Amino acid sequence: MHYYMPTTVVMGDHCIFEHRSRLKELGNKVLIVTGRNSAHANGSYADLVQALNANGQTHCCYDQVMSNPTVDCVFAAAELAREEHCDGVIAIGGGSPIDAAKVAAALAVQPVERSALFSSVFSRALPMAAVPTTAGTGAEVTPNGVITNDAAQTKTSVASPALFPRLAFLDARYMQGLPRRITINTAIDALSHAIEGMLSVRSSPVSDALARASIRAIADCFTALEEETPGHPIREKLLWASNLAGMVIANTGTIAIHAMGYMLTYFRRIDHGRANGLLLGRYLQRVHAQDTRRIQDILAALGIPDLETFTETLDRLLGIEETGEAFDAAELASYADRASQAKNITNSVIPPSRDALLAVFRESLFSPSRNSMPKPPQSLSP
Amino acid sequence: MHYYMPTTVVMGDHCIFEHRSRLKELGNKVLIVTGRNSAHANGSYADLVQALNANGQTHCCYDQVMSNPTVDCVFAAAELAREEHCDGVIAIGGGSPIDAAKVAAALAVQPVERSALFSSVFSRALPMAAVPTTAGTGAEVTPNGVITNDAAQTKTSVASPALFPRLAFLDARYMQGLPRRITINTAIDALSHAIEGMLSVRSSPVSDALARASIRAIADCFTALEEETPGHPIREKLLWASNLAGMVIANTGTIAIHAMGYMLTYFRRIDHGRANGLLLGRYLQRVHAQDTRRIQDILAALGIPDLETFTETLDRLLGIEETGEAFDAAELASYADRASQAKNITNSVIPPSRDALLAVFRESLFSPSRNSMPKPPQSLSP
Numbered sequence: 001m002h003y004y005m006p007t008t009v010v011m012g013d014h015c016i017f018e019h020r021s022r023l024k025e026l027g028n029k030v031l032i033v034t035g036r037n038s039a040h041a042n043g044s045y046a047d048l049v050q051a052l053n054a055n056g057q058t059h060c061c062y063d064q065v066m067s068n069p070t071v072d073c074v075f076a077a078a079e080l081a082r083e084e085h086c087d088g089v090i091a092i093g094g095g096s097p098i099d100a101a102k103v104a105a106a107l108a109v110q111p112v113e114r115s116a117l118f119s120s121v122f123s124r125a126l127p128m129a130a131v132p133t134t135a136g137t138g139a140e141v142t143p144n145g146v147i148t149n150d151a152a153q154t155k156t157s158v159a160s161p162a163l164f165p166r167l168a169f170l171d172a173r174y175m176q177g178l179p180r181r182i183t184i185n186t187a188i189d190a191l192s193h194a195i196e197g198m199l200s201v202r203s204s205p206v207s208d209a210l211a212r213a214s215i216r217a218i219a220d221c222f223t224a225l226e227e228e229t230p231g232h233p234i235r236e237k238l239l240w241a242s243n244l245a246g247m248v249i250a251n252t253g254t255i256a257i258h259a260m261g262y263m264l265t266y267f268r269r270i271d272h273g274r275a276n277g278l279l280l281g282r283y284l285q286r287v288h289a290q291d292t293r294r295i296q297d298i299l300a301a302l303g304i305p306d307l308e309t310f311t312e313t314l315d316r317l318l319g320i321e322e323t324g325e326a327f328d329a330a331e332l333a334s335y336a337d338r339a340s341q342a343k344n345i346t347n348s349v350i351p352p353s354r355d356a357l358l359a360v361f362r363e364s365l366f367s368p369s370r371n372s373m374p375k376p377p378q379s380l381s382p
Numbered sequence: 383m384h385y386y387m388p389t390t391v392v393m394g395d396h397c398i399f400e401h402r403s404r405l406k407e408l409g410n411k412v413l414i415v416t417g418r419n420s421a422h423a424n425g426s427y428a429d430l431v432q433a434l435n436a437n438g439q440t441h442c443c444y445d446q447v448m449s450n451p452t453v454d455c456v457f458a459a460a461e462l463a464r465e466e467h468c469d470g471v472i473a474i475g476g477g478s479p480i481d482a483a484k485v486a487a488a489l490a491v492q493p494v495e496r497s498a499l500f501s502s503v504f505s506r507a508l509p510m511a512a513v514p515t516t517a518g519t520g521a522e523v524t525p526n527g528v529i530t531n532d533a534a535q536t537k538t539s540v541a542s543p544a545l546f547p548r549l550a551f552l553d554a555r556y557m558q559g560l561p562r563r564i565t566i567n568t569a570i571d572a573l574s575h576a577i578e579g580m581l582s583v584r585s586s587p588v589s590d591a592l593a594r595a596s597i598r599a600i601a602d603c604f605t606a607l608e609e610e611t612p613g614h615p616i617r618e619k620l621l622w623a624s625n626l627a628g629m630v631i632a633n634t635g636t637i638a639i640h641a642m643g644y645m646l647t648y649f650r651r652i653d654h655g656r657a658n659g660l661l662l663g664r665y666l667q668r669v670h671a672q673d674t675r676r677i678q679d680i681l682a683a684l685g686i687p688d689l690e691t692f693t694e695t696l697d698r699l700l701g702i703e704e705t706g707e708a709f710d711a712a713e714l715a716s717y718a719d720r721a722s723q724a725k726n727i728t729n730s731v732i733p734p735s736r737d738a739l740l741a742v743f744r745e746s747l748f749s750p751s752r753n754s755m756p757k758p759p760q761s762l763s764p
Contacts, residue, residue: 002401006388011586019384204393205595205622206629213591240587247588 001204004161005247007141011170011240016044016131020051022167026127027087031108032061033077033101039063039092042174044131048090060084062104065093068148068155068265068272069100071117078107081126089128091165094186095137095146095272098130102145102163118149122160129167133174135238136186136273138193138246140168148266154338155262164250170243172236180229182271183238184317187225189273190242191218192280195298196255197248199287199349207251208297210244215301217241225317256352257283259342260361263335270322277318281311282363283352290350324366332361383586386543387629389523393552393622398426398513402433404549408509409469413490414443415459415483421445421474424556426513430472442466444486447475450530450537450647450654451482453499460489463508471510473547476568477519477528477654480512484527484545500531504542511549515556517620518568518655520575520628522550530648536720537644546632552625554618562611564653565620566699569607571655572624573600574662577680578637579630581669581731586633590679593630597683599623607699638734639665641724642743645717652704659700663693664745665734672732706748714743 010019023030032048039045052059062077077100081089086108091101103117106125130140139145143163149156175183194214197207218241224234260283261275270278285307288295295307304310336358345351352360392401405412412434414427421427434441444459459482463471468490473483488504512522521527525545531538557565576596579589600623606616642665643657652660667689670677677689686692718740727733734742 001393003391003393004389007386009385009588011383011385205599206391206592206626209592209595209626210588212595213587217587244588244591 002202003204003206003251005141005164005250007165007168009141009168009170009243013171013173014047015171016047016051016169017054019169020054023051023057023090023129024055025088025166026057026090026129029058029060029084029086030088030090031077031081031084031086031104032059032063032090032092033065033104034061034063034092034097035065036063038094038133042133042177044092044133044171044174047171048092048131059090060086065097065100067096069096070148071114071150074100074103074107074117074145074147075114077101077104078111081105081108086126089126090131091128092131092133094132094134095139098132098137098139098165099145099147101128101130102139102165103147103158106158106160106163117147118152118156118158120158122158122162125160125162128165129169130165131169131171131174132239132242134178134182134186135172135175135235135242136189138190138242138244138249140165140170141243141246142250154266154342168243170239172232172239175235175239176232180225183230184225185271185273185277186242187218187221187238187273188277188280188314188317190238190245191215192257192273192276193242193245193249193254194218195280195284196257197245197252198294198298199255200252200347201349202252202347203349204251207248211248212297212301214241214244214248215298216303217244219302219304222313222317253344253347255344255348256339256357259339259344260335260357262342263339267331267335268322274318277314279360279364281307281314283360285311286352286356286360287350294349322365324362327361327365332358332365335361384584385586385588385633387523387546387632389547389550391523391550391552391625395553395555396429397553398429398433398551399436401551402436405433405439405472405511406437407470407548408439408472408511411440411442411466411468412470412472413459413463413466413468413486414441414445414472414474415447415486416443416445416474416479417447418445420476420515424515424559426474426515426553426556429553430474430513441472442468447479447482449478451478452530453496453532456482456485456489456499456527456529457496459483459486460493463487463490468508471508472513473510474513474515476514476516477521480514480519480521480547481527481529483510483512484521484547485529485540488540488542488545499529500534500538500540502540504540504544507542507544510547511551512547513551513553513556514621514624516560516564516568517554517557517617517624518571520572520624520626520631522547522552523625523628524632536648536724550625552621554614554621557617557621558614562607565612566607567653567655567659568624569600569603569620569655570659570662570696570699572620572627573597574639574643574655574658575627575631575636576600576623577662577666578639579627579634580676580680581637582634582729583731584634584729589630589633592626594679594683596623596626596630597680598685599626601684601686604695604699635726635729637726637730638721638739641721641726642717642739644724645721649713649717650704656700659696661742661746663689663696665742667693668734668738668742669732676731704747706744709747714740714747717743
């Protein structure tokens with residue numbers, strides 16, 4: 001077993017300005033990597049620029065990161081960092097800008113061919129800070145940048161200890177305006193990270209401690225998420241819960257659920273957190289047939305008596321947008337084929353067969369609460 | 383709030399040899415810092431030398447660290463590192479060799495006058511690995527080296543982020559021969575770290591998650607500790623629990639309990655973990671009068687219904703060695719005076735007054751199970 005998470009995490013309202021002196025370790029000039037709008041709307045961009053100015057640091061900005069960042073986007077950001085002679089990188093946003101910034105920070109000092117991006121080993125990167133503006137990915141404390149891989153028709157993780165941000169600033173004020181739907185999808189993403197970490201072959205007593213705390217905190221917020229747009233205390237709880245879950249997957253990686261979810265995101269543009277949430281309940285029901293102890297451990301952290309209740313809760317939180325009828329058999333078979341090749345599969349304590357993956361896709365998308373075709377729970381082996 | 387713990391932690395039987403390639407980052411020649419006997423008796427020294435030899439790394443050894451390491455000892459080890467041109471340091475032992483090695487690793491590259499040791503700021507140190515051979519201090523994941531400070535007549539912590547070991551190897555086989563008494567004292571030290579972390583002004587959701595898991599694991603071992611010499615599964619559980627507790631105090635620091643315990647250790651040579659354990663129950667009883675919520679959180683993690691039961695459990699585990707009659711009033715008054723000056727006091731969520739410290743000393747050492755003079759629980763304020 002193994003544990004490593006070297007990022008300095010700073011938490012609290014106005015933490016960027018309060019701890020601005022820490023930004024000096026990124027150097028004289030930094031590249032800010034973000035999306036087009038949200039960093040301006042939620043105040044994080046202004047806070048960061050104020051802190052940099054107070055430090056006498058200059059900056060330039062790449063603000064073209066879209067959801068599910070592309071290879072083009074990370075190469076463009078890296079190119080800008082080189083042209084502008086940036087000493088460090090600061091990402092603001094959800095998982096996409098943070099993931100893009102990590103890979104750009106590596107490419108800025110270790111250029112590779114586009115075709116070699118997913119096979120390259122990055123041993124260094126510009127020093128980096130991350131300011132999450134959603135409470136979901138935990139990317140601010142992981143060594144992974146997940147990039148859309150069109151050659152392989154999925155999302156692929158570029159991973160290296162060099163990609164850990166040096167600094168993460170967690171200020172829940174930036175989430176205050178997030179719509180309920182994004183809040184739920186990102187919270188479910190974090191929940192999936194924590195749960196997947198407990199079902200990973202790389203779980204450890206440290207990762208399990210962090211995972212249980214994360215699961216408990218997110219489950220504590222379920223009622224608030226169902227009923228209303230959350231206020232600041234709930235936002236803050238979800239933010240540190242997603243951060244804990246990020247520390248978990250930084251060490252355990254994700255498992256089959258993410259491999260399956262990437263299919264729904266790549267081919268159907270279903271939001272990443274939502275995609276995981278659609279699959280999570282039925283996947284756990286299959287694990288339960290083979291590993292009752294771990295599932296009981298997860299249920300205890302959730303404070304929920306059984307997986308059926310948990311699955312219903314997820315369905316209620318996520319609502320119905322896509323139904324089984326939208327997916328034909330050949331499409332789901334192709335997703336199962338592709339997902340079964342992902343390395344996340346062998347990272348699962350009970351590696352699911354291709355047929356088990358197909359069954360989880362079918363049970364999840366054709367669930368009783370969505371339409372027809374209920375299936376009895378079965379195991380993950382063929 | 384703030385969290386940082388950059389050490390890579392590797393766990394498991396034979397983990398030094400299995401992960402020996404990681405030792406290469408310490409450089410060509412390393413100084414091994416340890417005590418006189420235990421590293422040879424428990425097999426850790428041989429395992430380490432085998433791994434270094436397999437890597438083609440050379441080593442020399444400073445094996446004169448005693449319990450509660452002295453200023454002389456850390457300067458001697460640093461001198462040896464310089465004379466032998468060592469590139470890195472590896473500590474094997476309980477808290478004393480690890481603490482001594484940290485400070486020696488700093489002094490090796492940043493020499494200071496003896497008189498300036500406790501006032502110096504260390505910005506760098508030789509890269510270091512730690513191999514704990516007791517399950518207590520968690521020093522393998524903290525940025526502190528606690529050294530006997532004769533000028534101030536206490537133990538004083540030298541602290542700097544540069545003192546975090548790069549690597550920690552956790553192999554419970556090295557604890558197998560530890561006597562029951564050392565096993566208990568060190569386990570109670572770890573328990574005190576986790577509990578103190580939850581009562582620190584610097585606690586965070588991350589440190590609390592780690593602390594609860596550590597407390598729960600140690601409390602799970604109470605029965606085994608009362609009844610027998612623990613076997614390997616209990617040893618391993620205590621080892622990672624002490625490691626989690628180390629991650630806690632790396633971020634929260636310790637509080638008044640450690641400040642008081644140092645008095646009993648410095649002036650009475652009472653073992654460090656035992657000293658904390660003697661004071662822990664009655665200290666918590668006083669906190670309870672002012673902060674019920676945190677105490678309930680700690681009791682829930684302990685799985686123990688009330689503080690009286692917890693205090694009795696500690697008394698039973700520690701046994702009776704010193705009684706109140708051995709301490710006169712002037713002596714305890716002097717301990718309270720000194721402890722009230724320690725910086726750990728202001729690190730406590732409810733900073734105890736000097737009189738409250740004196741009362742905890744008296745209640746702890748003159749407890750009903752020790753001899754006479756029971757006192758009703760009171761608050762920490764005067």
